[in-house]
Amino acid sequence: MEHAKITLFPTLLNGIKLRCPKCGVGKLFQSYLKQNDMCVHCGESLKQYRADDGPAWLTILLTGHITVPLLVYLVRNEVMPPWAELILMFSLTTALVLAMLPSSKGAFIAVLWFIAQSHKSEQAR
Numbered sequence: 001m002e003h004a005k006i007t008l009f010p011t012l013l014n015g016i017k018l019r020c021p022k023c024g025v026g027k028l029f030q031s032y033l034k035q036n037d038m039c040v041h042c043g044e045s046l047k048q049y050r051a052d053d054g055p056a057w058l059t060i061l062l063t064g065h066i067t068v069p070l071l072v073y074l075v076r077n078e079v080m081p082p083w084a085e086l087i088l089m090f091s092l093t094t095a096l097v098l099a100m101l102p103s104s105k106g107a108f109i110a111v112l113w114f115i116a117q118s119h120k121s122e123q124a125r
């Protein structure tokens with residue numbers, strides 16, 4: 001298993017699914033956004049991979065591309081009264097952000113892990 005070639009897409013998918021980037025089985029988080037120090041399944045150390053502000057940036061980027069066109073459509077076509085638009089957009093934006101943030105953080109941790117593994121395999125040559 002140690003000599004198997006690691007590819008980005010399955011690693012990224014593991015992160016998006018909130019799983020360990022190495023084995024894809026162990027949970028990445030012990031609570032909503034609290035990262036596990038190590039994988040409970042394979043023992044891979046995860047504490048050194050810090051996503052910092054990356055997940056917030058990615059979540060805002062993705063959420064904005066969904067909510068802004070919808071808001072523009074609603075305002076231009078006067079589909080509903082402004083107070084209803086405000087309630088809808090606030091609820092939708094909050095729900096999308098809360099839903100996307102863990103997967104965004106998982107994706108960043110997975111990419112950081114992948115980069116570290118790539119560096120290790122280059123140094124081993």
Ligand SMILES: [Zn+2]
Nearest residue numbers: 020023039042
């Ligand atoms: Zn693992």
